[in-house]
Amino acid sequence: MGVARRTSVAALCAGLVATLFTTGPARAEQDAHAWAVSGPERTTASPAPRARVSLDDTTGKLSLAVSRGGRTVIEPSPVGIVTEQADFSQDLRFLHRKDRMVDERYRTKSGKRLERRALMNETRLSFATPEGARLDLVVRASADGVAYRYVLPAAYGDVLGETSAFRLPSDANAWLGTYRVDNEGQFAPYTAASAPTGEYSDQALFETDGGYTLLAESDLTGTYSGARLAHDQGTGTYRIKLADDRVRTDGPLATPWRAMVTGDLTTVTRSTFTDDLARASKVADTTWVRPGTVLWTWLAGGRPAGQSLAAQKTYVDYAAERNWPYEAVDAGWYFKADAWDTTDPDWQANSWLPELVDHARAKGVGIIVWIHQRELDTPEERAQWLPTLERWGVKGVKIDFMDSEKQPMLQWYDAILKETAAHHLMVNFHGSTIPKGMQRTWPHVMTLEGVAGEEKRTNTAVHLTTLPFTRNVIGSMDFTPGAFQRVGLRPNSDAAEVGLAVTYESGFQMLAGTPESYDARPLARAFFEQIPAAWDDTRLLTGRPGQEAVLARRDGDRWFLGGVYAGAARTAEVPLSIGPGRWLVETIRDGADGLVQDRQVLRGGDTFTVDVVTNGGFAAIACPWKPGVTTCYR
Incomplete structure (x- = not known):
């Protein structure tokens, strides 16, 4: 080997060692x-x-x-x-x-x-x-x-x-x-x-x-x-x-x-x-943690419905007919005049909630209850409430009005997360921080508000089409879609409202409509009866913040599609980037006289079109097609 060659090899080896x-x-x-x-x-x-x-x-x-x-x-x-x-x-x-x-x-x-x-x-x-x-x-x-x-x-x-x-x-x-x-x-x-x-x-x-x-x-x-x-x-x-x-x-x-x-x-x-x-899960056994659709009627009934056992039983029955696993009882259930006197040893006996839980259990429905953070802000209060709710058979709590990300409130989060897990209570935080990795460490946290959601009367279509690229990237978001009765108080169309249940991910998908509004829109009701709250995969099909967002989420062999748009009516073009093969696609869109459904067979990778009204959207289910398959609904 020549000197020059030996030198170059030595230099190369030295360089590789230095790189390593x-x-x-x-x-x-x-x-x-x-x-x-x-x-x-x-x-x-x-x-x-x-x-x-x-x-x-x-x-x-x-x-x-x-x-x-x-x-x-x-x-x-x-x-x-x-x-x-x-x-x-x-x-x-x-x-x-x-x-x-x-x-x-x-x-x-x-x-x-x-x-x-x-x-x-x-x-x-x-x-x-x-x-x-x-x-x-x-x-x-x-x-x-x-x-x-x-x-x-x-x-x-x-x-x-x-x-x-x-x-x-x-x-x-x-x-x-x-x-x-x-x-x-x-x-x-x-x-x-x-x-x-x-x-x-x-x-x-x-x-x-x-x-x-x-x-x-x-x-x-x-x-x-x-x-x-x-x-x-x-x-x-x-x-x-x-x-x-x-x-x-x-x-x-x-x-x-x-x-x-x-x-x-x-x-x-x-x-x-x-x-x-984020840190790994601190909950060893998560078999009791079960995401799902929740019937939530607060935006229609308010506190009077929350104070009525008869109304809540009616809602439970409706959820059971839809195979929705949960019904949420919001503010009012533990109020008697201004509030329960929890220093009274008989205060728990005065609640009708155990009767509702028993009624719901018999129908395969779990109960989620709203509670103000002030009722849980001390160890003594939590020792009263949480074991009681667990004993009654409540499945989860919707805790509201933290309204702070200061250190003392974050220390409260540390305590309540540990204690709700110990009592097998799933959690929905409102008036809250945003997830920030919380759902990995504490997997019983199903969703958090931390968003200008359906309750707001000033939301814009631009805001709705930005959320999939901002807040909802971070973790589950309790926007509470499905409030069809709020015509004039929301900026989007009925088909867009159906699509939000897919576009926005939430471990508890709290549907904010009324039974009457769903019955008046049977296509929306049937779609909501199909939708899961946990997904095997998620893909963005097309989108631009503030303009449009179309997401596809997979459950088993079915893909659910949700699209939301801001601006003028158009014929939207959506790439069906969900995998090879032939797919039956059933789409719900806005028609001249209400929601309409279209069916077509497409190949994966094809572009399909949907007529979208001003500030509108759509929802769809896609399933593998073969001769004899006529619907993706089960």
Whole structure:
């Protein structure tokens, strides 16, 4: 072998060794002052995102940028946290790096799909202040997202705030919801810089040349404080603002994940990234956790119906006829004048709820009950209510009016989640935070409001067509569709209202209509009788935030389709991207005199058309077709 050849081979080997030692399992790259980590690649058509952390030589400040396929997702953005005893936002020096791969398989009880795999590359970067205080910045990258969190290995006092922010190109399209403590702000379109000065929900969607990015948060517990986005008009910067001015800590701390779900719209809507980041289930036996359709009549009857045993029995009977597994009793059932006197030892004996539960059980229907958070805000109150409801046979609780993401309320969530699980009570939170990974850790949480839902009288069609790309990406959303009786109070058509039961995912799909409104629309009623509340798969067929959204969700060998549109009437074109073969597609749309149904046989991949009215939509069921198959309904 010649000298030149031996030299080139030696150089090649040395290069390979150097590559092995610098990339590691997390595929991280680094130079003297920057470190990068990329998500596992799945397809070349949809490249995985790449995070790059940089340390400024002069200021000692950290920043993080995200790209995808070499294109901008998030511009270099500040990273830092400040505590009573240490400032981790500047003057940092690098200590060391550790890489690993996270590969977890888990199964959920509800959501976009039941079987999940969390596959992420992780890099832990350690830094120190001049005084020797240590900060670990943990960065994870998957095929559909990037996230980071701060880990303080020692106690450095209470957290006074973060310098974390997200910088977007000024002209990036943005869909933002004004922040409210109940997370019920409406979503509207802006550009990153043109959005008015104010505070926005942290579930903000942006479109850059790197695709779409939904900002999010995961693994939020009572050890920290909820986040929102603060923005000054004229800039593309969105700062993390905590609900508390001071976050109490008493030892080492791992903050929630600051997450960026990113990719094309198909990737973003299908993503379970915020669940993947969260901690594993704390409920060992989940056999009692059963998602399902719920008949909920509050929007029609209000408190008088909630106070009437006779009315509730009628609703139970109607749910049983539809094979709906649950009926919800809202506010009023435990009110006697102003409220029950729970200090009276006979207060529980005065309730008619056990009689209703027995009536419902005989018909195969479970009862969900509404209860105000103030009735459960102390350990003593929870010790009264929760065992009693379990003993009566109630299946779940709808807890309302938390209206805060401050640390004390998050600590209450920690307590109530553990205790409702112990008493086999499924949960629907209203006036609440949003899931943020909660449904993986606590799988008995079937749904959360945290949305400007059907109850609102000012919703727009733009808002309705934005929710599938923002709030509902994060987790189950109790929008409560099906309120046909609210004509004039909702912005959409009857067919769109049917479609929302598919377009919007919820482990408890609370149908907000009345028996009379369903009987007047037998096609809608028959569709609702078919629909499940847990899905094997989810796909976006077509969509654009604020304009249209058509989602397909699979249950066994059937696909359920829901479409919602904003704007003028049109003939919508929908690709049937649900798999090869021939499919029978039964579509419900708006006709001149009410809902109508169409049937056609199509091949997977074909484009089918649906006539959509102004601010309208449609619903459909598709099943494998063969000669003799005439309907997908069972």
